[in-house]
Amino acid sequence: MPSRGLHYPGSYAELRAWFPDDEACIDYLDWLRWPTGPVCPRCGRSASAVTTAGRVWRCGGCKKRVSRTAGTIFHDTRVPLTVWFAAAWFVTSQKDGASALGLQRVLGLGSYQTAWTMLHRYRTAMVRPGRELLGGRVEVDETFFGGEEPGVPGRGALGKTLVAIAVELHEPRGYGRARMSIIPNAEAQSLRSFLLSTVEPTSTVVTDGWGAYPRACADSFVHEPHPISGSGHKAHELLSAVHRVASLSKRWLLSTHQGGVGADHLQAYLNEFCFRFNRRRSRARGLLFYRLLQYAAGAVPVTYRQLVAHPRPKAVMPPGLKGPRSRPASLAQPPEDRPWRAARSLE
Numbered sequence: 134m135p136s137r138g139l140h141y142p143g144s145y146a147e148l149r150a151w152f153p154d155d156e157a158c159i160d161y162l163d164w165l166r167w168p169t170g171p172v173c174p175r176c177g178r179s180a181s182a183v184t185t186a187g188r189v190w191r192c193g194g195c196k197k198r199v200s201r202t203a204g205t206i207f208h209d210t211r212v213p214l215t216v217w218f219a220a221a222w223f224v225t226s227q228k229d230g231a232s233a234l235g236l237q238r239v240l241g242l243g244s245y246q247t248a249w250t251m252l253h254r255y256r257t258a259m260v261r262p263g264r265e266l267l268g269g270r271v272e273v274d275e276t277f278f279g280g281e282e283p284g285v286p287g288r289g290a291l292g293k294t295l296v297a298i299a300v301e302l303h304e305p306r307g308y309g310r311a312r313m314s315i316i317p318n319a320e321a322q323s324l325r326s327f328l329l330s331t332v333e334p335t336s337t338v339v340t341d342g343w344g345a346y347p348r349a350c351a352d353s354f355v356h357e358p359h360p361i362s363g364s365g366h367k368a369h370e371l372l373s374a375v376h377r378v379a380s381l382s383k384r385w386l387l388s389t390h391q392g393g394v395g396a397d398h399l400q401a402y403l404n405e406f407c408f409r410f411n412r413r414r415s416r417a418r419g420l421l422f423y424r425l426l427q428y429a430a431g432a433v434p435v436t437y438r439q440l441v442a443h444p445r446p447k448a449v450m451p452p453g454l455k456g457p458r459s460r461p462a463s464l465a466q467p468p469e470d471r472p473w474r475a476a477r478s479l480e
C-alpha cells in the first residue's frame with residue numbers, strides 16, 4: 134500500500150501544487166503505468182531507449198511513436214488534464230462524490246455535458262476488469278431501483294430496474310465489500326449468472342426464502358436460506374447487510390444525483406457507489422484519488438480474457454444533453470497581480 138504523501142496528494146492545495154500543468158499530470162499517468170520507466174509496446178525496449186516529446190513517446194530503438202494517453206480514459210479528450218485531475222479529486226475526496234452540476238460549478242466548466250461526460254468516463258474506470266470475487270459468507274438479495282409503485286410490491290413490480298446485491302459478512306459482525314449488478318429478472322438462471330460472476334465458488338450464500346436461490350446456488354455454492362415468513366423478523370433484520378447497501382445507495386442517488394438517473398446509466402452509478410463503499414475505511418481520501426487515477430490510466434494489468442468477460446461500458450450521453458461543446462479552460466494559470474486593486478470601489 135502506498136505511503137501517504139508520496140504517491141498521492143493529501144489536500145486540494147497539494148493537488149494544485151503537484152499538478153500545476155498538463156505536463157505534470159501526464160507525468161503522473163506515465164509513472165502509474167510504468168513505475169520503472171516506459172516500455173515500447175512494439176519492441177519492448179525499456180526507459181533508456183525512449184524519449185518524450187509532448188504527449189508522444191518515441192522509441193529510441195524502433196522509432197515507434199506511442200501516445201502517452203493511449204489506453205487511458207483521457208485519450209482524445211478536449212478537456213485539459215489539470216481539469217480532469219481536479220475532477221478526480223472532487224469525486225474521490227467528497228464523501229458522496231460529485232454531481233455533474235456540482236462539478237460544473239466548482240470547476241467553472243462552460244457546459245453541463247462536459248461535466249457529465251467526465252464523471253461518466255471516470256465511472257467506467259471504477260470497475261477494474263477481472264477484479265477479485267467476494268468470498269466467505271456472502272449475503273445476496275435483489276431490490277428494485279426507480280420509483281415506488283404502491284400496491285405492486287416485491288418481485289412482480291413493473292417499470293423498475295432489478296438490481297442484485299452481494300455483500301461479504303464479517304465475523305462476528307460488520308460488512309466487507311459489496312457488488313451491485315442489474316439483472317433481467319429474479320429467476321434462477323439470472324441469479325446464478327450474477328453469483329458466478331460475483332462470488333467465489335464454494336462460498337456460503339446467505340439469502341431469504343425466495344424459491345429460485347436453491348437452483349441458483351446448486352453445485353457451486355453453499356446455500357444458507359433465511360425464510361422471512363414464520364421467522365418473526367422483518368426482511369431488513371434478516372438480511373441487514375444487503376438492505377443497508379440498498380438503502381445507502383438509493384439515498385445517495387436521490388440526494389447527490391436528485392434521482393435523475395435513467396435505467397441506461399444506473400449500472401455506472403452503482404459501480405461508483407460500490408467503488409466508494411468498498412473503500413469507506415481508507416485512512417486517506419487521497420488513496421481513492423490514487424486508485425481512480427490508476428484505473429483511469431489503465432495501469433492495472435488486464436488480460437484479454439478478462440476484458441472480453443467484463444467489457445468496459447462506453448459512456449453514451451443521453452440525447453437531451455447533446456449539443457455544441459467547447460474546450461474548458463485549463464486550471465494552469467499564471468498568477469495574477471492582485472486584480473482586486475484595479476477595482477474602483479466596493480459595490
Ligand SMILES: [Zn+2]
Nearest residue numbers: 173176192195
Ligand atoms: Zn520500440
